Each structure stands twice: as structure tokens, then as C-alpha cells.
Amino acid sequence: MxxxxxxxxxxxxxxxxxxxxxxxxxxxxxxxxxxxxxxxxAIRELGPEGTTxxxxxxxxxxxxxxxxPTAAKWRTAAGTxxxxxxxxxxxxxxxxxxxxxxxxxxxxxxxxIEGATIAAFAAGAEQVFLSVRATDTTAxxxxxxxxxxxxxxxFIGDDVLxxxxxxxxxxxxxxxxxxxxxxxxxxxxxxxxxxxxEQRPPHPATRGFRNAPTVVQNVxxxxxxxxxxxxxxxxxxxxxxxxxxxxxxxxxEVPLGTPLRDIVELGGKPxxxxxxxxxxxxxxxxxxxxxxxxxxxYSYEDLRAVGAHIGSGSVIVADDRACVVDLxxxxxxxxxxxxxxxxxxxxxxxxxxxxxxxxLSTGTSRGGDLGLLxxxxxxxxxxxxxxxxxxxxxPMMSGLRYFRDEVDAHYLRGDCPAGxxxxxxxxxxxxxxxxxx
Numbered sequence: 001m002x003x004x005x006x007x008x009x010x011x012x013x014x015x016x017x018x019x020x021x022x023x024x025x026x027x028x029x030x031x032x033x034x035x036x037x038x039x040x041x042a043i044r045e046l047g048p049e050g051t052t053x054x055x056x057x058x059x060x061x062x063x064x065x066x067x068x069p070t071a072a073k074w075r076t077a078a079g080t081x082x083x084x085x086x087x088x089x090x091x092x093x094x095x096x097x098x099x100x101x102x103x104x105x106x107x108x109x110x111x112x113i114e115g116a117t118i119a120a121f122a123a124g125a126e127q128v129f130l131s132v133r134a135t136d137t138t139a140x141x142x143x144x145x146x147x148x149x150x151x152x153x154x155f156i157g158d159d160v161l162x163x164x165x166x167x168x169x170x171x172x173x174x175x176x177x178x179x180x181x182x183x184x185x186x187x188x189x190x191x192x193x194x195x196x197x198e199q200r201p202p203h204p205a206t207r208g209f210r211n212a213p214t215v216v217q218n219v220x221x222x223x224x225x226x227x228x229x230x231x232x233x234x235x236x237x238x239x240x241x242x243x244x245x246x247x248x249x250x251x252x253e254v255p256l257g258t259p260l261r262d263i264v265e266l267g268g269k270p271x272x273x274x275x276x277x278x279x280x281x282x283x284x285x286x287x288x289x290x291x292x293x294x295x296x297x298y299s300y301e302d303l304r305a306v307g308a309h310i311g312s313g314s315v316i317v318a319d320d321r322a323c324v325v326d327l328x329x330x331x332x333x334x335x336x337x338x339x340x341x342x343x344x345x346x347x348x349x350x351x352x353x354x355x356x357x358x359x360l361s362t363g364t365s366r367g368g369d370l371g372l373l374x375x376x377x378x379x380x381x382x383x384x385x386x387x388x389x390x391x392x393x394x395p396m397m398s399g400l401r402y403f404r405d406e407v408d409a410h411y412l413r414g415d416c417p418a419g420x421x422x423x424x425x426x427x428x429x430x431x432x433x434x435x436x437x
Contacts, residue, residue, distance in 0.1 A: 001106040003250035012234030019107035027149040038226030058236040064218035067300035076205040077123040077213040085125035091219040094181035095283040095312030100240035109146035115222030134173035178338035183216040197386040261294035282311030285391035287398035307398040323420035328399040329357030335392035346389040349380040363414025363423030
């Protein structure tokens, strides 16, 4: 489990409220601290529609990055005629630079189980799959032990809390690529099929796993549900962030809408003599933002407006020793390598973006490369099948938007101001053929 960063006292602790437990798997301690109280209220007081209404009133949105209203998925799945329905908790954590989902599972597996069970109750599902990265062995082991303990206490199983409702919960370790963060890809992986996204609509809530209505939600989303039903302050308004700071790194629970600057400061100040240069927000397909954008609120809409997104919850801080061109090149290359290749914009378009980045970082740019970069990125976004290819354009485009001087130094002079790129030096004042003078 990653280190949990200390946050200001006025920030609510919801998802990590039980993170300090000596034994996160001890069901007696968890129950004493409120575990499964939300499930009891859902079953004994609210009923399926009342539970959905309570979550809707709280305004809970998906924490997987897209921010879709949680209750809408439940209501759609419940209202779709079908013989069976499913709930899938996505705890795969596809971003290699973020451990938010894994940290939550290891710190409080019962919150995830309870939230997923409540979702199944509200949506009319009898089967829950808890998907976890197979190589996260501690998370897998701890979650399976918690499922077994919850089953022994009748919190899940054939007759949940004596309600007559059957809700089976199964831990599903999965292994694959970055694309498993996309919900239709994850559903295919769970069914043993090739991991490629599907055109939407239809959305999984109407036709998902095995063509049945399926609620797919991030483990953070589900873990917030019990707190909402028990009336905990700020229950619908926090999210986990994996911060890689100057002095400290770890996972922090942050209120949505917090200025990005306050999050960055949790990681400490730059080393003596160094300055903050950039912050990568959203993981490998995130945006690279300059210091003058740090007053941006950490929220779905505000981050999108400045060319970033919440994504995996990753926030990586870089000082003035970093080269933005090299950073954008690396992220775009990763996105190209991880692309499933189903569509031409993904298979070829993102690869061409990465190749432009490679040329910029080596000082071998061709005339018109920056114009080509902008046109190609627009084409990829406009014809993309899934968010992976749409968002894969962000590192290069945000670099161009906010760090144009550094990009031009590479493009026009084959020079890396940060001294990071191994550029091929061009003749003095000689620009790429066709480049503006």
C-alpha cells in the first residue's frame, strides 16, 4: 500500500476513514466502525429505488475519470428488462504511476464490498465481480479474505441480511494492458475475450457483460456509497489522488474542487535553487500544466477546460530540470504502445503523434511538423472510438499550448533548454525546411 499523505484537518476523510486500522481485514473491527451500516439501511429502510434516490440526491459521480452520475447507471440497469444483471467494480488501476485503487482496496476492502453490494441491490443484480490487477497480490489476497468474512456474516451470499436477496460477490484478478481502464474492454477481459473497446451506445448499463445490463464503476465510487447512506459529511465529494511531489509522494483524499495548487503543496516545495515547472494531471494521457494554471479546481469540468483530466488520479510534479517536450514524447509513446489498435485513429494516428514527438526531442523535425501535430490531433479526437485515443493527444497538445517557447527551441533550433534531450544540433539559425522563419 502506498503511503497515505496527511491532509488539512478541514478536508473530510471518507474513502480512507478506516485506513488507520491495524488489521484492515478484521471484520469485527470494521463492523464496529460502521461497516455494512449503509447496506442495512438500504435493505431495511430505503429499498432499491430509495437507495438509488439517496445516491442521486447526494450527487455522486464516477471516480474512474469520466464523472458519470452514479445513480443514472443503477436506474438504467434496473429498468432494462433482462433475466440477469451484473455489477463490476473496477479496481484494476491501469495507470502504472497511480496506486489509488490498490491503496483503497488494501486499506478498507469492506467499503468496496459493501458499496458494490448496495449497487447490486439497487440495480437488481445478483452477481458482483471485483476486478483487481492480478499482480497486486496483497490487494487480491486481502479482498478475497474480506469477501469470505462478509459471506460468513451474511452480508453477501444467498440471503443478504435476511432480505431474501441473493448477491454473490466474486474477486476476479485480471491482467492486461492500460486499456483495461475502459469499461467495455474490462468487461471483455472478464469474459476471456480480446480487450478492445466497443462502440457506445449501447452502454454497458443496458448491454454489457454477456449482453446483460451491467453497472461498471470504479472502486472509489462504490466505497463512497455506504458513507452517503449513513449521512457522513462530504461523502459524495472526495476523490483519491496519487501525488508524486518534490519531497513527499503518496495517496491523498482530496475534496473535489480543491485548487490544484493545494494538492501540489502536499508534496512539498522544490529543492533549493529549483522552481516548479510543470504538473502532469491525469496519468499517461493527462495534460501538462504550467504553474500559472495551479489555481484550477481539481474537478471534471475545470480540468478539461485547461487541457487535462482527472483520469487515474495521478498528479506528477516536475521542476525546472524536466523537459516538457521529452515528457510529452514519453507519455504519447506510452499511449501509442498501449493502444489496442482496433481503429485507424488509434493504431496509426496516435503512433504518428508519438513519432512527431520523437523528431522534436532529437532535433530532426520536418518542416510543418507542428501544423501536422495540431491537424492530426484534431483528426484523432474527432474520429476516435474511445477515450484512450481522444485523451492520448493531451500531452503533446498541452505542451504545445503552454510551453511553446520550449517546443520551438526543439523544432527550430534542435536545442533542448533543459539539457535533457540528445538533440542533433543543426546549423546556426537553420530551421527545418518549410518551418516559419
